[in-house]
Amino acid sequence: MVVERLSKTWFNLVHGRNIVYNQCWEDPRLDRVALELTPQDRVVVITSAGCNALDYALAGAGHVHAVDMNSKQNHLLELKLAGVRHLDYDTFWKLFGNGCLPEWNSVYASQLRPHLPSDARRYWDRKGALFKEGRRKSFYFRCTSGTFAWFVNYYIDRVAKMRDAVNALLSAENVEQQKSLFEQYDLAKKLWRPMIKFAMRRDVTLSLLGVPRAQRKQIDEGYPGGILQFVVDRVEAVFTKIPLKDNYAWRVYLTGQYSPEACPEYLKPENFERLKGGVADHVTTHTNTVQGFLEQAEEPVSRLVLLDHMDWLSRDPAKRILTSEWQAILDKTTPNARVLWRSAGLDGTFINSVEVNVDGQKRKLADLLHYNHALATELHAKDRVHTYGSFCIADIHR
Structure with missing residues (x-):
């Protein structure tokens, strides 16, 4: 119990004061297929870094409500929305493509600050250094998960000395080349030295990645080899089984910046113009819990x-x-509403035993959720991020 309390205290300390996620770690390409969005759809998504909220708007959703308990995550999305509306594309790319805007002070004061909500304005008045030049060079090497990315890159460059191998992998034309390079550079051995294995078993490390103790225990109990083997298997799959050429999530994690060929949809020139032309108005932020919203x-x-x-x-x-x-959710959704979620565990249907009231009667979610297991399995195998154990798509049938 003491360990549990200490872990929770550390996790809350890390997460309560920071932007935790500086990019989304869910592949929106899967979500677009699973959601089948139309202009009639009103979407609720947990904000995270806001990339996917913008993606759903670009995919045609009528309105996207980005909801997050962490106000800082919403402030990040609000900065992106202000940038879409009031910056030119080249400046916007420097800010969120490169993660560094040397002229932050002048751009922020004249083009961004006047258009931010008051709470976001107060936050970015203090946190502009996240986008300035410095030792870490990029916004994507800052914040909570970015700090871990910075440590990873330090390890790649200074300890394992495998930057050439990483660059070669990111430049590979196909999965076959990736697998060959992975074996050629003996990355399975170089990546997982004892110090890294030790770190990946620690709650302090996992907190930087946004993994609370409850989620870590779920993996330890359900995955052969526990959390360490889970991470090892996922990383190897990304490098040897999934195309890296357009895998922007791992590119930014391993380099600190996106490329024009590997970036979220909101950063592509044609989509930037669509957002500026009015699509961005279909996204709003809410600092709240999902239930509260x-x-x-x-x-x-x-x-x-x-x-x-x-x-x-x-x-x-x-x-x-x-x-x-x-x-x-049952009280405020339309007939046949659709829900997507991920889980670190291999079976995301652990929620089936939850009981809710429907028309005055107690019913289990197992009786109300109609899963599309076939599509979820097909899409999950193609997940570019590949950090989850399972993916669920379910329609609510009362």
Whole structure:
């Protein structure tokens, strides 16, 4: 119990004061297929870095509500929205493509600050250094998960001395070349030295990646070899089984910046213009819980993207929150609403035993959720990020 309390205290300390995620770690290419978005859809997504909220708007959603308990995550999306509306493309690319805007002070003061909500303005008044030149060179090597990325790159450059191997992998034309290079450079051995194995078993390290103890225990108990083997297998799959050429999530993690060929949709010139032309107006931010937002929402929603946060609520006493959240989902969704979520565990259907009230009767989610297992399995295999154990697509049938 002492370890549990210390882990929770550290996790809350790390996450309560920071932007945790400086990019989204869910592949929106999968989500577009699974969601089948139309102009009639009102979407709720946990904000994270806001990349995917913008992606859903570009994919044709009628409105996207980006909801996050961490106000800093919303401030990041609000900065992106202000940049879309008031910057030219080249400046916007420096800011969010390169993760560094040397002229931040003048650009922020004249073109961004006047258009930010008051809370976001106060935050970015203090945190502009995240986008300035410095030792870490990029916004994507700062914040919480970015700090871990910076450590990883330090290890690649100074300890394992395998920058040439990483660059070669990122330049590979196909998976066959990637696999050959992975073996040629003996990366399985170089990547997983004892110090890295030790670090990946520590809650302090995992907190930087946004992995709470409840989620870590779920992996340890459900995955052969536990959390370390889970990470080893996922990283090897990214390098040897999934095309890296357009894998922007891992490119930015390993280099600190995107490339024109490997970047989120919102950073592509044609989509930047679409966002500037009005698509960005279909995205709003809300600092709240999913349950809190739904209970206050004036209109029902038809699509929900819950990321992996239900893993965080998978153990007592947090399970009560999970029940309340699903009650709010049932109360405020349209007929046949669709829900997507990820899990670190190999079976994301652990929520099936949750009981909710429907028309005055207690019913289990197992009786209300109609899973599309075939499509979820097909898409999960193509996931460019590849950090989750399972992917779930379910329609709500009352």
